[in-house]
Amino acid sequence: MRRLLAFAAFALMIALASAARAQLRIDITQGNVEPMPIALTPFYGKNEAAATAGRELAQVISADLERSGLFKPIDPRAFIQTPEALQTQPRFADWRAIAAQALVTGAAEVQTDGRLKIEFRLWDAIHENQMVGLAYFTVPQNWRRVAHIISDQIYKRITGEDGYFDTRIVYVSEAGPQNRRIKRLAIMDQDGANHRFLTDGSALVLTPRFSPTTQDITYLSYFNGQPRVYIFNIDTGQQEVLGDFPGMTFAPRFSPDGNSVIMSLSTDGNSEIYSMDLRTRLVKRLTNHPAIDTSPSMSPDGRQVVFNSDRGGAQQLYIMDADGRNVRRISFGDGRYATPVWSPRGDLIAFTKFGKGNSTFYIGVMKTDGSGERLLASSFLDEGPTWAPNGRVLMFFRQTPANASGQGGSSRLHSVDLTGYNLREVVTPTDASDPAWSPLIP
Amino acid sequence: MSDRRAIPTRPGEESDWSDRTEMRVGFAVSVALHGAILAALVVGIPYSSSPRSILDQVVPVDFVTIAEKPAAPKVEPPKPKPLEPPKLPDPPKETKIEPPPPAPPPPPPPPPQEAKPEPPKVEPPKPEPPPPPPPKVVEAPKPEVKPPPPPPPPPKKVEAPKPPPKPEPKKPEPPKKQDDFASVLKTIEQLKRDRAPQLTPPQPKQAQVQPPPPQTAMNFAQQLTGTELDGVREQIKPCWNPNFGGRNAQDMVVEVEVWANPDGTIQRAQARRNMRMASDPFYLSATEAAERAVLNPRCAGINGQPLRLPREKYEQWRFFVLVFDPKQMLGM
Numbered sequence: 001m002r003r004l005l006a007f008a009a010f011a012l013m014i015a016l017a018s019a020a021r022a023q024l025r026i027d028i029t030q031g032n033v034e035p036m037p038i039a040l041t042p043f044y045g046k047n048e049a050a051a052t053a054g055r056e057l058a059q060v061i062s063a064d065l066e067r068s069g070l071f072k073p074i075d076p077r078a079f080i081q082t083p084e085a086l087q088t089q090p091r092f093a094d095w096r097a098i099a100a101q102a103l104v105t106g107a108a109e110v111q112t113d114g115r116l117k118i119e120f121r122l123w124d125a126i127h128e129n130q131m132v133g134l135a136y137f138t139v140p141q142n143w144r145r146v147a148h149i150i151s152d153q154i155y156k157r158i159t160g161e162d163g164y165f166d167t168r169i170v171y172v173s174e175a176g177p178q179n180r181r182i183k184r185l186a187i188m189d190q191d192g193a194n195h196r197f198l199t200d201g202s203a204l205v206l207t208p209r210f211s212p213t214t215q216d217i218t219y220l221s222y223f224n225g226q227p228r229v230y231i232f233n234i235d236t237g238q239q240e241v242l243g244d245f246p247g248m249t250f251a252p253r254f255s256p257d258g259n260s261v262i263m264s265l266s267t268d269g270n271s272e273i274y275s276m277d278l279r280t281r282l283v284k285r286l287t288n289h290p291a292i293d294t295s296p297s298m299s300p301d302g303r304q305v306v307f308n309s310d311r312g313g314a315q316q317l318y319i320m321d322a323d324g325r326n327v328r329r330i331s332f333g334d335g336r337y338a339t340p341v342w343s344p345r346g347d348l349i350a351f352t353k354f355g356k357g358n359s360t361f362y363i364g365v366m367k368t369d370g371s372g373e374r375l376l377a378s379s380f381l382d383e384g385p386t387w388a389p390n391g392r393v394l395m396f397f398r399q400t401p402a403n404a405s406g407q408g409g410s411s412r413l414h415s416v417d418l419t420g421y422n423l424r425e426v427v428t429p430t431d432a433s434d435p436a437w438s439p440l441i442p
Numbered sequence: 443m444s445d446r447r448a449i450p451t452r453p454g455e456e457s458d459w460s461d462r463t464e465m466r467v468g469f470a471v472s473v474a475l476h477g478a479i480l481a482a483l484v485v486g487i488p489y490s491s492s493p494r495s496i497l498d499q500v501v502p503v504d505f506v507t508i509a510e511k512p513a514a515p516k517v518e519p520p521k522p523k524p525l526e527p528p529k530l531p532d533p534p535k536e537t538k539i540e541p542p543p544p545a546p547p548p549p550p551p552p553p554p555q556e557a558k559p560e561p562p563k564v565e566p567p568k569p570e571p572p573p574p575p576p577p578k579v580v581e582a583p584k585p586e587v588k589p590p591p592p593p594p595p596p597p598k599k600v601e602a603p604k605p606p607p608k609p610e611p612k613k614p615e616p617p618k619k620q621d622d623f624a625s626v627l628k629t630i631e632q633l634k635r636d637r638a639p640q641l642t643p644p645q646p647k648q649a650q651v652q653p654p655p656p657q658t659a660m661n662f663a664q665q666l667t668g669t670e671l672d673g674v675r676e677q678i679k680p681c682w683n684p685n686f687g688g689r690n691a692q693d694m695v696v697e698v699e700v701w702a703n704p705d706g707t708i709q710r711a712q713a714r715r716n717m718r719m720a721s722d723p724f725y726l727s728a729t730e731a732a733e734r735a736v737l738n739p740r741c742a743g744i745n746g747q748p749l750r751l752p753r754e755k756y757e758q759w760r761f762f763v764l765v766f767d768p769k770q771m772l773g774m
């Protein structure tokens with residue numbers, strides 16, 4: 001027995017000794033939340049036209065990345081190497097000296113057939129290697145799109161997730177006095193460029209929503225005083241009414257595959273949720289409850305629907321299976337929840353919340369089981385969140401009243417990062433509401 | 443009296459009580475009859491001349507029928523006329539560019555690097571610029587993936603001109619500043635709560651900042667102290683830009699192996715390879731970010747700031763692993 005104990009003690013000593021010789025591990029649990037410094041050099045052009053295009057390309061890319069809040073473009077005046085010198089391998093030490101962790105170089109060239117060739121390279125200034133290098137051939141007037149595509153490539157290579165710069169925003173443009181407000185559908189690139197109106201303002205329009213797979217939008221219009229849901233193809237300009245239903249249809253939203261529309265239909269003061277197959281035009285009822293059920297949004301896998309309902313006494317968020325079964329409540333906070341939108345990533349649900357007792361509206365997110373609620377923005381009226389196609393950024397509209405009684409004022413689009421940082425206004429030519437983010441342009 | 447009250451005798455001789463009873467009965471009958479007439483007037487007469495009561499009609503509110511019919515009855519409802527849609531030009535054609543041009547011109551003289559106190563660098567990563575003094579060992583100039591020799595070549599402690607800052611454990615050391623955010627994920631309510639007057643200093647967080655070093659036994663004099671380990675953490679922190687809003691950011695734990703020189707500069711640093719790097723772009727991004735944090739000369743790096751670790755304990759940190767774990771930043 002004594003021998004056994006001695007052996008055990010010896011074994012313990014050996015174990016401790018080897019533990020002492022074990023490798024040192026240091027946990028790094030805190031990092032830098034500041035944006036990553038990146039150097040975006042003007043794209044080199046052999047002649048003036050190409051050089052001009054190259055400068056503009058770099059400016060658009062720089063603005064895209066800066067707006068994301070994840071990158072901090074370095075002031076070009078600090079650059080040491082010229083665009084021409086960068087046509088060979090960069091001198092990385094020069095770029096590290098100005099704190100750049102990544103470097104973007106490129107060149108623009110007008111081809112003999114009139115097309116524009118644009119190439120770019122993304123370099124890791126710390127590892128001293130090329131992370132990605134691509135070339136594009138396009139018509140010269142397409143240069144902005146190429147800039148956004150390059151921004152997406154850079155974003156994806158560095159963060160690991162798809163970008164969202166080659167996208168568009170459709171929203172309701174508002175103008176005129178409050179009692180004679182003219183509301184038009186408008187569309188623009190996500191950076192505000194190429195702004196266009198889609199309707200002439202003769203009919204009230206509400207709640208535009210993009211198809212996740214095509215360049216279709218669905219929206220509600222009071223044309224001739226009749227509220228109906230329409231589908232409008234941006235590429236072809238074709239438009240059709242979704243159907244004539246008894247009562248009022250509203251809050252339409254596409255399913256993730258774009259093949260059906262899920263919406264609310266109200267008759268006799270009771271609102272229920274329906275889905276319509278766009279190919280067969282068959283309508284299926286999903287909810288059946290005397291309470292008001294509305295604002296449906298499907299999960300990216302198409303298996304579930306989040307909606308809001310006052311069936312529990314107050315307006316809260318609920319999830320049900322896509323066939324309407326297995327309804328369960330997911331929000332339990334104080335206040336009222338509305339306009340839930342399932343993230344394209346599938347992990348979160350964005351919502352509008354009206355705070356209890358403080359008359360404040362919030363834009364927030366929660367996990368799909370209702371846990372982890374975080375409020376990202378708040379004001380007198382924040383409403384109508386829409387996700388960027390990568391599920392990283394939210395856009396919504398904010399009304400700022402002109403006086404203390406909440407009258408007048410302005411309505412503007414804002415975006416905020418999922419982390420709650422980088423809240424900024426999205427500039428539009430007029431007042432704006434009800435934004436909807438497009439998928440990446442095919 | 444009681445008999446008369448209980449049983450009336452003859453009609454002419456009925457008591458007062460009987461008289462009152464009969465009057466009550468008559469009154470009740472009268473009221474009932476009048477009421478009936480009135481009800482007939484109010485309810486019956488208006489409809490006697492109308493064809494049907496709308497209450498009798500069946501209200502056709504049947505949602506099931508909606509679901510079953512092809513819902514768009516092609517009544518061609520009026521459409522708001524859209525303006526002409528914005529046309530998108532054809533998408534550009536994308537081609538991959540071959541790896542970077544081979545840097546033909548003779549490399550310019552290396553620009554004035556950050557003034558480094560001492561150049562005991564072991565392995566210049568640059569391909570072409572001939573490293574001025576290749577003081578130590580060998581190594582193919584290419585920084586390719588060659589699996590690192592597990593224990594680095596024992597750095598000669600011969601040179602190291604500058605004596606390590608050894609007897610300075612009493613560095614004024616900033617008093618372990620409280621973390622700005624337990625979670626970098628902002629929530630407005632939390633910010634408000636934080637703004638509220640805090641009666642108790644938030645010290646519990648501080649307690650968990652330093653996990654106990656793994657080496658616990660033996661030779662305590664050789665152990666790195668918590669303060670020394672915190673020094674490394676503080677040194678690396680400014681150069682680590684984790685993508686904390688990315689998908690499953692809490693799972694992006696990366697281990698970076700570090701081989702250090704006795705002077706504190708880094709000889710080599712590389713994330714531990716695993717299959718996930720090839721299959722998960724988020725994880726690849728996380729490993730690259732962690733490597734950049736260690737290799738960035740602004741914080742440490744091969745030609746950068748030396749690690750603030752005591753030289754006399756070099757054997758402890760000549761090879762170590764940095765575990766980049768964003769969970770705490772995410773409040774998990």
